Each structure stands twice: as structure tokens, then as C-alpha cells.
Amino acid sequence: MYQHPSVISATAPPSMIGNGEGITTMPVPGRRCPACLERGNTVWVIPGKCCPQCGTPVN
Numbered sequence: 001m002y003q004h005p006s007v008i009s010a011t012a013p014p015s016m017i018g019n020g021e022g023i024t025t026m027p028v029p030g031r032r033c034p035a036c037l038e039r040g041n042t043v044w045v046i047p048g049k050c051c052p053q054c055g056t057p058v059n
């Protein structure tokens with residue numbers, strides 16, 4: 001049966017949701033990219049690596 005997308009998003013793992021909306025306690029070890037954060041995107045980056053979305057180094 002067809003499921004409404006919002007129903008799928010509500011039950012999908014955070015890694016499959018893209019926008020991170022409503023997710024503030026993701027169990028991911030790392031830092032949020034400040035550049036993406038300014039644009040409203042929560043992108044988790046491992047300290048010392050570069051953001052996979054915009055390439056900003058995160059320490």
C-alpha cells in the first residue's frame with residue numbers, strides 16, 4: 001500500500017532524512033558544520049574532517 005512520505009520520514013533513521021528537521025539529539029560523535037548550520041542545515045562532521053556538504057573543515 002502507498003504510504004505518505006511524512007509517515008516514512010517519521011520512522012526512517014536520521015541518516016536517511018536529509019534535512020535534519022526536528023532532530024536535535026542525534027547520537028553521532030562529531031561537530032555540526034557551522035557553514036551549513038547558518039543555512040539551516042544540520043550536517044554532522046567528524047572533527048578534523050571536512051563537511052561532506054560544503055567542504056568546510058571542522059575541528
Ligand SMILES: [Zn+2]
Binds near residue numbers: 055
Ligand atoms: Zn557544511
